[in-house]
Amino acid sequence: MESVLLKVLWYFVHLLVDLFESIYYFGFEFRENFLNFIKNITKDQPVSTKENELQLIESSLQDLEKIPKHIIVILNINNEKDVDLSQLTNLIYWSLSSGVNFISFYDYKGIVKHQLASSLHHVIREKLNISDNENIVWGPNYQNNSEGIKFPHRNGYRRHIVINLYSSDDGYGKFNELLTSELCKKTNNVDDEETLNSRNITIDNVDRKLSKLFGNVPDPELAIYFGNVTCTAGVLPWHIRLTEFIQIAYKLHHLSLDKYLKVLYKYARCEQRFGK
Numbered sequence: 001m002e003s004v005l006l007k008v009l010w011y012f013v014h015l016l017v018d019l020f021e022s023i024y025y026f027g028f029e030f031r032e033n034f035l036n037f038i039k040n041i042t043k044d045q046p047v048s049t050k051e052n053e054l055q056l057i058e059s060s061l062q063d064l065e066k067i068p069k070h071i072i073v074i075l076n077i078n079n080e081k082d083v084d085l086s087q088l089t090n091l092i093y094w095s096l097s098s099g100v101n102f103i104s105f106y107d108y109k110g111i112v113k114h115q116l117a118s119s120l121h122h123v124i125r126e127k128l129n130i131s132d133n134e135n136i137v138w139g140p141n142y143q144n145n146s147e148g149i150k151f152p153h154r155n156g157y158r159r160h161i162v163i164n165l166y167s168s169d170d171g172y173g174k175f176n177e178l179l180t181s182e183l184c185k186k187t188n189n190v191d192d193e194e195t196l197n198s199r200n201i202t203i204d205n206v207d208r209k210l211s212k213l214f215g216n217v218p219d220p221e222l223a224i225y226f227g228n229v230t231c232t233a234g235v236l237p238w239h240i241r242l243t244e245f246i247q248i249a250y251k252l253h254h255l256s257l258d259k260y261l262k263v264l265y266k267y268a269r270c271e272q273r274f275g276k
Contacts, residue, residue, distance in 0.1 A: 021209060050093065050128075053257055057097045058179055060261050064268040068221040070102035072166075072243070074235055075252065076227055077107050085123045085256050093128055094260050096135055096161040100216055103163055104139075104234045110167025117165055139164035139216035171234040178209055210238055222267050226246040244270050259276055 061067065073091060077083055090103060095103045104114050112120065124136060139162050207245045211217075219239040223246070227232070230245055248263050 026127065053094070054097050056257065057261070061098055061264060064264065066268050067099050067264065068267060069100065070104070070218050070220040070222075070242075071100055071222045072104040072106055072170065072220040072235065073222055074223055074225040074231075075105060075107040075112065076225070076233070077109070077111055077252075078259075079247050080115060082252070083112060084252050085116065086127065086251050088120060089127050090121050090257070092124060092136075092161065092163060094257060096159055098264060099159070100161060102220075104166055104217075105163055105164070106166040106170075106233070108168045108233045110169060111168045113165035120165075135160055137162045138208070140218060146188055160215065164214075168234050168238065170214075171217075171237055174213070175210075175238055178206075178213060181231065206238065214239075219243065222246065222263075224263055226251055242272060 034121075072123055073088075092103055107113075121138075128136075137160055140233070210243065219241070220236075220243050222233070223240065223243050225245060226249055228247070228250070230247070232245075243269055246266055248262050249259050
């Protein structure tokens with residue numbers, strides 16, 4: 001009888017926690033939607049354009065001591081309806097304007113990578129009015145090759161940003177594939193430095209192989225995620241040893257330039273002690 005009462009009490013406590021959590025998230029989303037509604041009906045604010053956003057970004061970031069070279073965006077999505085390609089394009093443009101060299105989008109199921117890559121490519125060209133030969137360079141996982149990133153040759157300075165699309169296939173699965181196919185195979189040619197055996201699995205060798213496998217893309221310094229739960233979701237386990245994880249918004253459609261700039265400010269204030 002006592003065990004039955006304990007189980008009932010345990011279920012009741014869980015029910016209360018779930019209820020309060022649902023109320024909290026509903027209130028949070030209601031607040032975000034209400035603030036967005038107020039901004040939309042306010043006519044005193046100037047219409048947001050790429051030129052206005054660029055001026056705001058340059059004026060806001062001129063005093064920052066550091067800007068991440070590589071940002072990875074963790075998307076918590078279950079289907080294509082959860083993906084706002086316009087917001088992803090905004091992230092690309094804001095990062096390009098901020099001096100970020102690489103931006104990667106990761107979702108566990110690979111919805112963006114396998115189903116929406118072409119659509120994202122089209123939205124970028126239409127919304128930003130730029131082509132691949134100017135500012136946008138697609139990473140090797142979109143180009144279906146592993147030759148590394150090759151920027152277009154141009155006279156003078158022009159900002160570029162490399163876009164990569166990742167899924168769980170590029171996480172532990174890719175790492176396991178690397179170990180089994182490259183690092184653990186035997187060789188009869190002792191002079192072949194590119195072929196390793198299991199006794200030579202070192203950090204330097206793994207880094208070199210992974211760098212070649214992912215097209216010489218640097219490790220991300222900053223990972224931005226949505227929601228209130230900090231979870232890597234299996235994103236590139238070998239590459240995020242020194243990555244800072246910062247929440248940017250509750251949901252993708254709540255994203256704004258102001259929130260993006262706040263994340264860069266927060267990252268700039270982070271002091272990495274490297275285990276000290």
